[in-house]
Amino acid sequence: MVSTHFWNGVSLCLRLFEPLFKVVQLVDGDKKPSMGFLYGELQKARNEIKKALKNNETHYRPIIQIINGKAHDRLDGPSHLTAYFLNPYYFFKDQSIQHDLFVIDAMFTCVEKFFPDDFKVQNRVINIKMSNTRKKKGGFGRHLVEIGCVENDDNYDPASWWSTYGNGVPNFQRIVIKILSLTTSSSGCERNWSTFEGIHTKKRNRIDTTRLNNLVYVQFNARIMNKKKREKKKKVDILLASEVSMTQGWIVEGVDAEIELGSGMDGEQL
Structure with a gap:
């Protein structure tokens, strides 16, 4: 220092x-x-x-x-x-x-x-x-x-x-x-940032950059796919902060799982 x-x-x-x-x-x-x-x-x-x-x-x-x-x-x-x-x-x-x-x-x-x-x-x-x-x-x-x-x-x-x-x-x-008169927005980036926040917490700050980026890619695209499925039934934005990561339990060894590893984003078995 x-x-x-x-x-x-x-x-x-x-x-x-x-x-x-x-x-x-x-x-x-x-x-x-x-x-x-x-x-x-x-x-x-x-x-x-x-x-x-x-x-x-x-x-x-x-x-x-x-x-x-x-x-x-x-x-x-x-x-x-x-x-x-x-x-x-x-x-x-x-x-x-x-x-x-x-x-x-x-x-x-x-x-x-x-x-x-x-x-x-x-x-x-x-x-x-x-x-x-x-x-x-x-x-x-x-x-x-x-x-x-x-x-x-x-x-x-x-x-x-x-x-x-x-x-x-x-x-x-x-x-x-x-x-x-056209406007711009960073909302697309913000959703990606929120995904990073859900994965790279204090408990998991040992993740290397490559693995972190891969996990964010998988999780964010899984959410987009899920959103398309839900939109067929009703118009709901599923990218909510209350929805925790489906990868939390196995990202870093020794970290307690916060959700069941066998559960998908819709409660389905992976």
Whole structure:
């Protein structure tokens, strides 16, 4: 406990996890819709992690790979990337966003979803209205427009910004406001966290990481399967805190079983 090396390690861990914790807070916040900020703040978290590790690629690469793996197909879909591009807080700060192939392709995908088979409208939105926005033509060239999105504080809302300054591009404005008004939630993660809490208690803190993850995987998916079965009979959310783990008695040797090992989640024999 008096080791300087130990506390330096703790300090480094905090610097690495703080940016990710801020992203989780943003996702589950209720002050304003968070879709327009999720991808941008995740990018910011990656950069802060690299900086905390002094931009040493050997050190930060494994961490960034884990983040990218978890975010893939979850936090980098067309809606996330389009919201990132259309949020003026990011766009006015970093003009290179408009040259990002993946971001622009996501924008095309969203426009096609909003106006399916209507190529005239798609052409007008992409080639005229969006071009005016990117080049800051018309009302978007006013200094007041840029001042209105320079600070990401409690008063700033990208959807409201577009409601105020996007009247010159009504079709495009409608798309943007719908996307930037989307909310996000960490409820899916929270259910998984509750499963971890049920397994990794003080009695079982000797479980190695691999076994813990495998047990959580088995238990959580078993609950999902059980939920589908129960939904056929009646609409009941079975993922309740009162329902104890079906694996509690045999996870760690020598721990007293808290439920019968032979009982399944519905009281059936395993």
